Amino acid sequence: MTNSALLVMDVQAGIVSRFDQDSDYLPGLRRAIGAARAAGVPVIYVQVGFRAGYPEISSHNKGFGAIRDRGGFDEAAMRIHPDVTPLPGEVVVTKRRVSAFAGSDLDVVLRAGEVRELVLTGIATSGVVLSTLRQAADLDFRLTVLSDGCLDADAEVHRVLTEKVFPRQAEVTTIDAWAKGL
Template identity: 30%
Template sequence: MLAVARSQGRPVAHTRVVYAEDGSDAGAFAMKVPTLLGLTETSPLSRIVPEVAPLPGEAVFRKRHASAFFRTDIAAWLAFRRVDTLLVAGCTNSGCVRASVVDAPAHNLRPVMVTDRVGDRAIGPHEANLFDMGKKYADLMSLEGLRATLARNAQ
């Protein structure tokens, strides 16, 4: 998916959950899931894995809540680049992915979930969230479907 976006010169943004070393910026989300407090700037657990590491010019937004939009500058960054459709990949489908997809239309973005590029802790929540988001919030498309759509639109 990154290769497709990069080859077409599309803006690419990444997110990562990052809390202060002392947890002073944590809130109710971290109270519910205390292990999140281990996701600090220097923690290997909060780093973006090398396989999808940002390239120069790609933005990385640090967040402390499930949605990529809540208290980050990602909406302004996308608006400045005149983005109207958001291709979404990541984990966890029932958490951060869902929260971001639900928030995207509030910023006049059309979310497209790339179904074989999202995951979850278990297949049940994963499938239930794909179904629900496809009915209410997002278009669902496989990576192959995305490639085909982009190729058709390029003609």
């Protein structure tokens, strides 16, 4: 997969903790990361984060404003989940909005690495995955979504996105099928 990268988005301890810890999500995501590394596909981690005092959060931003008003995330909750920890040298991008591109240097990292295809995973399907897919499509990236590498609080929303919406702009496949093709 020349010129591709696997994006692992918002798989942070505080976000993962909201989901069933007995699910197959993290083991599957570890398989995808392992397959990418073995094939020489860069793994890029994307996390949401803010400075002390949350100067990036506008009072007009309903979603992030609520986080700020609750006191935000503590430092431990912001860390990438220990089950999918980046290796030394793997890129970790901090974003300030829902899309992996918004308020981050992801585009610069991708251009510098001559990446033209993105393989998307993350939490939530209806949040970071949807927003990143839309923006990446507008930026002319080839896109693959690993349906079981994405997780959403609403199973029906996840299904509609992966079966009906995402296929309009991306190839949608499973972790095992993608890894087999590497």
